[in-house]
Amino acid sequence: MNDFPLAVALGAVAVVLAWLLVRAIRTGSVTSRGMTFSLNDAPIPFGLVAAMHVALVVLLGAEAMLRLGLI
Numbered sequence: 039m040n041d042f043p044l045a046v047a048l049g050a051v052a053v054v055l056a057w058l059l060v061r062a063i064r065t066g067s068v069t070s071r072g073m074t075f076s077l078n079d080a081p082i083p084f085g086l087v088a089a090m091h092v093a094l095v096v097l098l099g100a101e102a103m104l105r106l107g108l109i
Contacts, residue, residue, distance in 0.1 A: 045105035052098035059091040 062068035066077040068087045075083040103109045 041105040045102045048098045048105070049102035052095050052102060055091050055098070056095045059088060059095065062088060062091070 058068075062084075068075050068084055068091075070087045070090075075087055077084045100109070
């Protein structure tokens with residue numbers, strides 16, 4: 039079974055999530071499901087959403103690398 043298209047899609051989603059995470063950390067605000075959390079106003083929800091993004095990037099990136107045979 040050819041997993042290349044799925045691996046590319048998973049990798050692309052991981053890259054987009056990483057970009058969103060970097061942008062959120064640089065601006066100090068993150069938007070999740072239409073709600074905006076600011077680092078100054080709501081640090082705990084901001085941290086939780088950022089942690090969720092990190093976990094998704096790691097999981098999706100690892101799955102893509104496994105499917106491509108890189109690890």
